[in-house]
Amino acid sequence: MSAEVAVVNTQGKGPQEIVTDVVVIGAGAAGLMCAAQAGARGRRVLVLDHANKAGKKILMSGGGNCNFTNLYTEPANFLSENTHFCKSALARYTQWDFIALVNKHRVPYHEKKLGQLFCDNKSIDILKMLLAECEAVGATVQLNTSVEKIECIPRVDAMSGEGAQVAEGVVASNSTPAKATKADKRAKAAKPSKGASAAPAAPPNDGYLLHTSIGPVRCQSLVIATGGLSIPSMGATGFGYDVARQFGHRVLPTRAGLVPFTITDQLKDLCTELSGTSVDCLVSCNGKSFRENILFTHRGLSGPAILQISSYWLPGQAVEINLLPDRSVPDWLAQQRLDRPNAELKTLLGEVFTKKMAQLLCEQWFPSKPIKQYTHAEMEAIADKLSAWQVVPAGTEGYRTAEVTLGGVDTREVSSKTMESLKSPGLYFIGEVLDVTGHLGGFNFQWAWASAHAAAQFV
Numbered sequence: 035m036s037a038e039v040a041v042v043n044t045q046g047k048g049p050q051e052i053v054t055d056v057v058v059i060g061a062g063a064a065g066l067m068c069a070a071q072a073g074a075r076g077r078r079v080l081v082l083d084h085a086n087k088a089g090k091k092i093l094m095s096g097g098g099n100c101n102f103t104n105l106y107t108e109p110a111n112f113l114s115e116n117t118h119f120c121k122s123a124l125a126r127y128t129q130w131d132f133i134a135l136v137n138k139h140r141v142p143y144h145e146k147k148l149g150q151l152f153c154d155n156k157s158i159d160i161l162k163m164l165l166a167e168c169e170a171v172g173a174t175v176q177l178n179t180s181v182e183k184i185e186c187i188p189r190v191d192a193m194s195g196e197g198a199q200v201a202e203g204v205v206a207s208n209s210t211p212a213k214a215t216k217a218d219k220r221a222k223a224a225k226p227s228k229g230a231s232a233a234p235a236a237p238p239n240d241g242y243l244l245h246t247s248i249g250p251v252r253c254q255s256l257v258i259a260t261g262g263l264s265i266p267s268m269g270a271t272g273f274g275y276d277v278a279r280q281f282g283h284r285v286l287p288t289r290a291g292l293v294p295f296t297i298t299d300q301l302k303d304l305c306t307e308l309s310g311t312s313v314d315c316l317v318s319c320n321g322k323s324f325r326e327n328i329l330f331t332h333r334g335l336s337g338p339a340i341l342q343i344s345s346y347w348l349p350g351q352a353v354e355i356n357l358l359p360d361r362s363v364p365d366w367l368a369q370q371r372l373d374r375p376n377a378e379l380k381t382l383l384g385e386v387f388t389k390k391m392a393q394l395l396c397e398q399w400f401p402s403k404p405i406k407q408y409t410h411a412e413m414e415a416i417a418d419k420l421s422a423w424q425v426v427p428a429g430t431e432g433y434r435t436a437e438v439t440l441g442g443v444d445t446r447e448v449s450s451k452t453m454e455s456l457k458s459p460g461l462y463f464i465g466e467v468l469d470v471t472g473h474l475g476g477f478n479f480q481w482a483w484a485s486a487h488a489a490a491q492f493v
């Protein structure tokens with residue numbers, strides 16, 4: 035435990051009570067960043083995580099090389115019911131700020147494609163960097179610790195009225211009233227922002243008391259950085275949503291995002307046969323399109339274009355896949371018919387796809403014959419299938435393999451300037467637990483850094 039975090043006795047009995055300025059629950063990307071930055075402001079910070087290791091998702095990210103940001107980050111790269119919410123934090127802590135931090139720690143990196151920055155070595159470089167930043171400012175990271183209960187401590191000066199009722203059994207003997215000036219400053223900063231609905235006046239409080247597996251912990255500011263539901267085997271839980279609900283927040287329905295599709299109908303055989311084949315495509319759904327590779331798998335479809343569109347797809351809907359996005363397929367087929375009338379369709383398709391894929395498409399979709407023998411209607415049907423293939427996925431692989439969770443804590447009840455709850459002063463939500471989800475390509479980490487930085491200036 036860091037010397038920066040005071041440890042006191044509660045009335046001489048029971049486990050020691052820890053008193054600190056800030057508790058961050060979740061030692062992931064957002065939590066560590068927030069701890070480091072709040073610590074740099076002189077705040078005593080304690081990070082609690084139930085996992086046995088910090089930053090497990092950082093370690094597994096980017097195929098082990100952590101795609102830590104994107105050069106072209108902008109608000110349009112994020113999904114949220116409240117599209118304005120992410121703008122302020124992203125503008126105040128940009129990809130360039132994070133790159134400066136990476137450079138300061140001499141972490142080697144490269145742009146892979148589309149502005150995506152990856153570590154040259156392993157993701158652990160980013161985790162080590164964040165832990166070093168925490169250590170440098172005395173922020174303590176306490177692993178293997180579960181939080182069983184959270185209580186809000188009413189301000190002492192509010193206890194003569196209704197607050198006294200709530201306070202029963204909560205305030206320990208050594209409670210220190212928060213300075214009115216700090217609470218007032220916070221209340222001012224947490225005014226509803228653009229896109230945030232005006233919340234009813236929140237009751238004043240004197241911080242939070244946490245019942246944890248290491249004993250009671252008291253803090254002025256509580257930051258929830260527990261992420262989303264994806265990859266439960268890595269320690270993901272719905273804890274942050276439960277805390278949000280406890281303090282009167284709306285939690286928008288969650289679903290897996292950046293996730294492969296499963297296919298169970300007659301297409302399954304094609305996917306299985308082509309498993310491992312990757313094709314550059316334009317994939318569209320609900321007015322959104324992504325141009326990248328799709329990957330056939332034993333379970334269905336994956337690859338970057340599929341992961342991207344999965345965040346926009348809803349069950350039962352069709353996804354449109356243009357398998358030949360660089361050409362007008364009707365024009366190309368018509369030209370082939372003129373130039374090479376005796377060429378078989380299988381041969382022509384074998385020039386733009388793998389031989390195996392051409393063969394399978396002909397077996398399953400349109401029996402191969404010399405191109406001159408197709409009727410006009412058949413030519414149209416072939417062009418249509420190749421340029422606007424309609425696929426109705428059975429579902430997604432779910433949280434087991436999803437990179438992110440869509441939905442979450444409704445940002446209309448959170449300050450976009452401070453990330454503070456508009457319902458309960460001193461409570462903050464950062465990172466993926468919020469209803470802000472980035473596209474594939476380093477955007478989700480950039481949101482974790484930016485939202486963490488925003489909160490860290492006010493906790």
Ligand code: FDA
Pocket residue numbers: 059060061062063064065082083084085088089090091092094095096097100101102103179180181259260261262264265268269270271272273435436437438464465466467475476477478479480482
């Ligand atoms: P994060 O999930 O990182 O951290 C949450 C922390 O809270 C964890 O340490 C967890 O143990 C802890 N926690 C949860 N419940 C708790 C509880 N009840 N009590 C105590 N602690 C609790 N993004 C990107 O930009 N580039 C990339 O390359 C990738 N790659 C990638 C690969 C894979 C396989 C996945 C699953 C995800 C990605 N992502 C990504 C997404 C990215 O990892 C994700 O958006 C961020 O880690 C979110 O950061 P948070 O800090 O919000 O949550």
